Amino acid sequence: HGTPKPDPRPGETPFWEQPHPRAEVERLLKAHAGEPLLSIHAAVLGPHYSTLDVAMHDFRMAQELGLIASMHQGGGPARTPDGWERLEAAGLLGSHINIVHGHALTDAQLARFCELGMSFSAAAESEMSQGHGHPLTGRLRALGRAPSLGVDLESVMSGDMLSQARIALGIQRSLDNVAHREAHGSIPPTSTITTREALGWVTIEGARMLKQQDRIGSLAPGKQADLVLVRADTLNMQPVHDAVSAVVLQASLANIESVMVAGQWRKRDGRVLGADIPSLLERLTQSGQKITQAMGL
Template sequence: MTGTLFKDATIVTMDPALGDFPAADLLVEDGRIAAIGREIPAEGREVVDCRGRILIPGLVNAHMHTWQTALRAVASNWTLLEYFRHVHRGLATLFRPEDIHIATLAGGWNQINCGTTTLGDWCHNNPTPEHTDAAVDALFESGIRAVFLHGSPKPDPKPGQPHFSEVPHPRGEVERLLRGRLADRGGRVTLALAILGPHYSTLDVSMHDFRLAREFGLVASMHQGGGEARTPGGWDVLESSDLVGRGINIVHGHGLPAEQLDRFADLGVSFSVTPENEMTQGHGFPITGAVRRAGGTLSLGVDLESVLSGDMFTVARMALGMQRALDNDESRRSTGSIPETSTITTREALGWITIDGARALGIDDRTGSLTPGKQADLVLLRADDLNMWPVHDPVSSVVMQAGLANVDSVMVGGRFLKRHGRLLAGDIENRKQELAESGRRIVAEIRLREQTG
């Protein structure tokens, strides 16, 4: 039997040249999407009956700190300032390589279970190469497609040590990773850099890190916002040095003036907004509308499972609803009435968690839409479930009504990782116990340290 034929599905491709199909077939061969159309021959192929199902591209979670999976809900009541203090200067310092591994593995599995096929894993708790390797190994083991964004820890410095903002990104680690398991630039797990940027580092460090990313042709992602900038005016210097452009990804993005956002969008900078966490922790209102007005590439992420859930359907609804509310409020203030029509469509919101997420991570040539020739990263949703049926507008049904309960099957690179509602991963129960033990130990040790310190 060669290939898998998804038959009689409602297909939302997110490819503007292809559009959508109310009832069509999609053929997967050799890990890629081979064809979409009607009456594709089924002989010699596994046939998946998709009547009552919606087939969409696999979701893209462009920004998540997956290493925090064992700390689920620990930080749910903390502001950003409390998070910095309790997590980066406390809990993070107690992680062993095995803690990073189980958190990343379980976090990757959960993303698959929720319909995400591509994860931007922003790993900034890797004080040793062993921690880094544990995270990378877990991503491979999980089966998810991932961009591993290699970062650096943020503890308080010990006597005689520099502050993390003064430490350049380690060239040796980048070279080591590119010689090893992340050598394949087109592989399922690839490398990018999670750098500090001018908001969290000195200008010298920022210049070094931006140049390092450009030298190796890697996406460079950095947080922007959350208090005063370490280097005021740093973006201006980087821009004048011709270091800001395609391949630069700004997370959150608060504090950037409109004219700078316009320039960055024109230069090809992408943005990753994490709406629910930004509103929860005190970053400010998500800059969704500002990026849209600038014409920039907008992607979305979960950010922190130590605060909230890992469900990208929820993230998309949160971003859409929040920005519509802001737009409606602006209209009321300026005209005295609500807008004549919605300012953002559900299709655009679905793009934020599919093709635009892939663009932000630099892998839209291989995933993000159901385009023949791309990797077969896709999700099959049970649209005849009670919470979704009847379906009048498939895109709106996906964005506004779908969730984990509707995710029937998930495929990454032509391989089923979830089927008939069941995650196809080995030894899940034992791994869950391992995850719980890791989280309990870390939390207990930090409490003991606080009591005795």
């Protein structure tokens, strides 16, 4: 659950001074309790984008309600420069805190947050395009951790996770290759990151970030039956010598033939099931037109 963050009009309280609406989160938790395919968490501002009072309120709310509090970190100067130190002193940091981007974190902060069990989400395509800097992937790997991956702006970037895995893998391999050339004056003999590791960023690491790795994120007895079947007999996939590498480096959405969620087929033989696609597309078109008109485009 997140909140809109428009620039304040004259006389309005700016969004960075408004605590997350706890009553609305509690309403959602109560209304959707027990739904197996839905979990409620909070997209909060965090100390980078809010006052200290707001950050304290939001982190305490998440802790008391058992929520994951996810927030962006980076992109301009922090509104509360010592916010992270103050939040840790208040005992409000832990595995329920997720940081998106994180480029503004120092090496010491990142190491400390890893010790506290906090999670991190990179959005490599968006970060490179918007000027955030290089994804945290390499810095986390040096600390024995791995990111989950996100998109950040599905309205602008590719919304599928295969693309995000491929982009995140490519940029970190590039950074590692440049470092090797500078240190040794030669092209490295092999890549630093395997495709299997990159696949983990969009599967089990995503589940770990949600604290649901015991239920989703991999195929194992007792876990939820989530399957993605990828056709390997198409021209862009052939010949397949390494299935994981073929998926991460070659597959596109057009190769995904079937999808099962919690034991139920949601896509089969290339067709999405139980959805009126033409109606959804019409609504999407209308929504896009409303937004562009409001922006005067």
